[in-house]
Amino acid sequence: MNWLKPSWQAVLAILLCLVALALGAMSKPEAAALADPAASFDYPYFGIKTPMIGLAVLAGLISMLRISSLAEAVVLFVGAHLVAWMLISGIAGFEGTALAPYFLLLAAAWLLAWRCVAVLSGLRPMAKGVRMALRLIIPAIFGAWILIIWEAVTRGAGIPFILLPPPSAIGARIASSLPVLGADVRQTIFKAVIFGYVVGSGAGFLVAIAADRVPFLRRGLLPIGNMVSALPIIGVAPIMVMWFGFDWPSKAAVVIIMTFFPMLVNTVAGLAASGHMERDLMRTYASGYWPTLLKLRLPAAAPFIFNALKINSTLALIGAIVAEFFGTPVVGMGFRISTEVGRMNIDMVWAEIAVAALAGSVFYGVVALIERAVTFWHPSVRGG
Amino acid sequence: MDTFRDKLVPVTSILLGVVVLWYIFAVILNAPFQRDLDRRANETHGTVEFIGKTLSQPKPTLPAPHQVAVNFFENTFLRPITSNRSLVYNAWVTLSSTLLGFAFGTALGIIIAVGIVHVATLDRSLMPWIIASQTIPILAVAPMIIVVLAAIGVTGLIPKAMISTYLSFFPVTVGMVKGLRSPEIMHLDLMHTYNASASQTFWKLRVPASVPFLFTSMKVAVAASLVGAIVGELPTGAVAGIGAKLLAGAYYSQSIDIWSALVAGSVVAALLVMVVGIAGRLVDRAMGGRPA
Numbered sequence: 270m271n272w273l274k275p276s277w278q279a280v281l282a283i284l285l286c287l288v289a290l291a292l293g294a295m296s297k298p299e300a301a302a303l304a305d306p307a308a309s310f311d312y313p314y315f316g317i318k319t320p321m322i323g324l325a326v327l328a329g330l331i332s333m334l335r336i337s338s339l340a341e342a343v344v345l346f347v348g349a350h351l352v353a354w355m356l357i358s359g360i361a362g363f364e365g366t367a368l369a370p371y372f373l374l375l376a377a378a379w380l381l382a383w384r385c386v387a388v389l390s391g392l393r394p395m396a397k398g399v400r401m402a403l404r405l406i407i408p409a410i411f412g413a414w415i416l417i418i419w420e421a422v423t424r425g426a427g428i429p430f431i432l433l434p435p436p437s438a439i440g441a442r443i444a445s446s447l448p449v450l451g452a453d454v455r456q457t458i459f460k461a462v463i464f465g466y467v468v469g470s471g472a473g474f475l476v477a478i479a480a481d482r483v484p485f486l487r488r489g490l491l492p493i494g495n496m497v498s499a500l501p502i503i504g505v506a507p508i509m510v511m512w513f514g515f516d517w518p519s520k521a522a523v524v525i526i527m528t529f530f531p532m533l534v535n536t537v538a539g540l541a542a543s544g545h546m547e548r549d550l551m552r553t554y555a556s557g558y559w560p561t562l563l564k565l566r567l568p569a570a571a572p573f574i575f576n577a578l579k580i581n582s583t584l585a586l587i588g589a590i591v592a593e594f595f596g597t598p599v600v601g602m603g604f605r606i607s608t609e610v611g612r613m614n615i616d617m618v619w620a621e622i623a624v625a626a627l628a629g630s631v632f633y634g635v636v637a638l639i640e641r642a643v644t645f646w647h648p649s650v651r652g653g
Numbered sequence: 654m655d656t657f658r659d660k661l662v663p664v665t666s667i668l669l670g671v672v673v674l675w676y677i678f679a680v681i682l683n684a685p686f687q688r689d690l691d692r693r694a695n696e697t698h699g700t701v702e703f704i705g706k707t708l709s710q711p712k713p714t715l716p717a718p719h720q721v722a723v724n725f726f727e728n729t730f731l732r733p734i735t736s737n738r739s740l741v742y743n744a745w746v747t748l749s750s751t752l753l754g755f756a757f758g759t760a761l762g763i764i765i766a767v768g769i770v771h772v773a774t775l776d777r778s779l780m781p782w783i784i785a786s787q788t789i790p791i792l793a794v795a796p797m798i799i800v801v802l803a804a805i806g807v808t809g810l811i812p813k814a815m816i817s818t819y820l821s822f823f824p825v826t827v828g829m830v831k832g833l834r835s836p837e838i839m840h841l842d843l844m845h846t847y848n849a850s851a852s853q854t855f856w857k858l859r860v861p862a863s864v865p866f867l868f869t870s871m872k873v874a875v876a877a878s879l880v881g882a883i884v885g886e887l888p889t890g891a892v893a894g895i896g897a898k899l900l901a902g903a904y905y906s907q908s909i910d911i912w913s914a915l916v917a918g919s920v921v922a923a924l925l926v927m928v929v930g931i932a933g934r935l936v937d938r939a940m941g942g943r944p945a
Contacts, residue, residue, distance in 0.1 A: 383774070390777040404777075411778035432801055489663030499876040499926045500919045501883050504895075507903035507911055512682075512714065583787060594887050595903050610800045618797050630785060 272335050278384035279329040282377040286326045289370035289377070290319075297366040313363045317355060325352045325377050332381070338388050345385035346410075352378040353417050357424070365427020375421050379414060386410050434616040439623060442616040449605070450624050457602040458628055460517040461589040465524025470581055472525065473532025474574070480533070481540045482558075494534045502527050506592040515596045523592040528581040532574075539573025540566050572647055575640040582632045586625065675718055682714040683707040716909045725913040740917045746894040748921060750810050751882040754817020755875050761818060762825025762874070763867075769826070770833045770859075771851075780830075787823050795884050813885035813894075817878035824877065828870025832863025861940060868933030875925045883918060895921070 294300035298312035314321065328348020332341045356375060360367060389407055394400055416436045422428070423435040430438070443450065480487040506523050513519035543566045551561045593603025602621055609617040687707045691698065698706065708717040716724075725740065732739040765783070768775045795816045802812040836858050844854045886896025895918045902911035 386778050387774045390774050407777045408779075408781040412782060431804060485663050486667075488660050489667035492660055492664050493667060496923065499872070500922050501876075501880045501895075501915075503880055503884060504899055504911075504915045504918055507899050508908065508915075510903065511906065511908065591884055591887070595900075606797065610797050615797065615801070622794055622797075 273333055274335055275333050276384055276387075278380040278387070279332050282380040282384075283326050283329045285373045285377040285380070286322050286329075289373040290322050292368075292370045292373070294368055295370045295374075296360075296363055296368055298363060300368065313361075313366075314359045317359065321352055321355045321359075322374065324348060324355075325374065325381065328352075328381055329377075332384060332388075338392055342385050342388045342392075345381050345388065349378045349381035349385060352381075353421070357417070357421050360421075360424050364424045367425035367427075371425050372422075375418065375425070379418065382410060382414050431613055431615055434619060438616050439619040442620045443623060446617065446620065450620065452600050453602045453605050453621065454624060454628065456517060456598075456600045457520070457589050457593065458586070461520035461592075462524060462585045464517075465521035465589065466528055466581060466585040468521070469525035469528030469585075470532045470578060473529045473577070474536055476529075477533050477536035477540065478562075480537055481562075487537060490533065491537060494530050494537075497530045498534060502530075503588065503591050506588075507595045509592065510595045515598055517601075520589045520592045520597075520601075524585045524588045527584045527588040531580045531584065532577045535573045535577035535580075536570060539570025542566075542573060543569035568646075571644045572640075575636065575644065578636050579633060579640075582636050583629060586629050586632070590625065672718055675715075676708070679713065679715045679717045680704055680707050683710055686710065686714065711909075712906050713908055716912050720909050721912040721916060724909045725916050728913060729917070740898075740913065743893055743895055743898050743914070744917050744921050747879070747882050747886065747896065747918075750813035750885065750894075751817055751875075751879045751921075751925070753810055754814035754881060755821050755878040757814060757818040758821030758874055758878060759825050759871060762822040762870075763829055765822070765826045766829030766833060769830050783823065783826055795881070795887070799885060813882050816885040817881035820881040821874035821878040824870040824873040825867070828866045828873075829863055832866025833859045835866065836862045864936060864940065865933070868929065868936070871933070872926050872929050875929050876922055879918070879922050879925060 289295075294303055295314050295318060296312060299314070302312050325348060328344055331344045332348075336344075352374065356371065356378070360371070386407055389403060389410075392403060394403065419433075420435045420437060423433055434442075476490070480490050503523070505526055509519045509522040509526075513522055540562075547565055547569075548561065551565050556564070590603040590606070593601045594607050597604040602625055605621050606618050609615075609621070684703075684707055687703065687710065691703075707713075709720070713720070728738060728740040732741075734741050736742065765779070769780055770776075798815060799812045802808070802815075840858055840862075841854065844858055849857070882894070883896040883899070886894040887900055895914050898914035898917075899911055902908065902914060
């Protein structure tokens with residue numbers, strides 16, 4: 270058996286395929302057609318059912334041959350995704366009629382994809398570019414399969430649109446309502462979030478410098494700042510709406526309050542991060558408070574400051590969106606979410622969430638990129 | 654206790670400063686409305702009397718600290734606990750879904766962390782998504798989770814607890830992954846020389862090493878799960894809970910009620926974090942940890 274290296278995922282996938290084949294009909298129309306051969310029913314997977322199952326079995330079998338890991342990964346990748354694509358495109362027009370073999374085949378394809386990811390994460394390539402690509406591909410396959418299973422299950426089982434629309438419908442909704450989404454993003458992110466984020470983080474930073482200059486202030490502010498970070502600050506949203514009105518300034522005010530304390534606490538911690546030796550060295554250079562701050566302690570504090578900026582990027586979005594639940598003009602992401610939920614336009618809500626997720630990830634990613642550029646000397650950046 | 658006394662004076666003086674500033678702002682912010690009232694009533698007041706009036710409006714722009722304190726005291730201690738205006742009752746409603754969500758979140762976080770530490774595939778494929786999941790402003794999804802679950806007949810505690818779960822699993826996962834990986838190579842090698850099995854290494858080395866990390870992240874998680882529970886009460890017009898109090902206050906411009914609900918939320922948050930901290934210290938001592 271030297272030419273065979275079994276893996277439990279592939280074996281299980283082949284078994285599932287065989288069970289699916291043995292159970293017969295993939296969908297209710299097909300079962301009806303089988304029960305009554307005389308009548309002509311239109312049913313999904315006409316003629317491609319056996320090739321589809323065969324493809325999954327074949328991919329599983331080839332993957333267990335003693336071939337190179339890369340070839341194995343490619344075979345599994347192609348097999349799993351081709352089967353998934355055939356499954357999903359085949360069910361079109363027959364939503365909600367899927368029977369057990371449909372889900373067994375889906376599970377088999379998923380197991381093949383899992384095996385593919387396992388093989389890929391076992392690779393130890395030499396080239397740096399390839400390693401980088403692998404670091405992206407592995408989570409990408411995982412994410413793609415969440416979408417594939419979501420799509421296949423919602424359509425196969427016919428889950429009501431109101432409960433959970435399939436990703437393809439959400440995508441179509443995003444494409445068809447770009448102007449509305451664009452206006453919401455402009456209102457919530459470009460007005461409230463960015464302004465609040467800059468002012469809140471900036472104020473936190475300045476107060477931290479002041480606290481660093483005055484030890485009395487630091488000893489008093491730090492415990493308070495630590496305590497406030499555990500409080501549900503989001504609750505000030507209704508008060509801010511009362512003070513600053515329905516438009517974006519009230520949202521920006523919530524964002525300012527939410528981002529202030531993380532920045533304060535982290536910057537104060539960061540300013541204490543430089544070592545005694547380095548500070549003594551600066552003293553021997555006869556460097557005063559401000560040159561030491563600018564040339565030694567702020568660079569040393571940069572990882573802490575960027576940590577706060579990353580935390581704040583998420584908090585700012587949350588603050589602005591939740592503040593919109595308390596009252597807005599008729600535009601904005603939080604407004605759209607709460608009204609479309611009321612009108613049961615769940616696909617629009619998901620579209621808004623997808624946009625918010627994208628905006629949040631981009632925001633975070635930009636801060637992380639700036640961090641890599643600024644703190645290039647830090648071990649965590651140099652090592653990766 | 655030296656550090657405690659070191660902090661006491663600065664903290665109290667800064668808190669006092671905040672209260673003084675609060676009074677000043679209360680006068681400034683409430684003055685325009687009071688002037689308006691006086692003009693309509695054709696009254697004129699001396700300065701002291703005027704300031705006194707700005708600090709005792711029924712629906713002030715910024716309530717004075719003593720108004721909030723009186724309202725908080727009345728609604729906490731003087732009302733029967735069963736009354737739905739009692740802050741104790743509302744805090745209890747929020748607290749119960751917080752605790753349920755926190756328990757789920759901690760369990761989920763620990764399970765995911767164990768999976769990530771032991772299965773290389775999960776580490777490479779799941780970990781990036783867990784981090785990405787937190788860049789999503791998930792609180793925005795809260796109304797939908799609640800409305801959708803209500804549509805299929807799940808109401809009450811569970812939907813709110815799910816939001817708390819989502820917010821609280823992340824810190825626990827990250828902390829536990831760090832904690833379970835914290836034993837050094839030396840210690841792992843020692844277990845190896847003892848011929849310890851994987852499960853023995855896990856229970857006798859990795860788990861004890863991860864306990865301090867667990868409690869640190871649980872402090873963050875419990876605060877996050879309270880925020881989740883409060884926000885979870887906003888969209889459905891929930892009848893009880895701190896979030897519902899906030900929303901009702903916002904609708905009827907009862908600013909004093911909003912502030913005292915905020916104070917109640919803060920007290921609950923502080924208590925929760927304190928309880929987790931004390932539990933952590935007790936567990937640490939029971940495991941034979943020495944004060945550092």
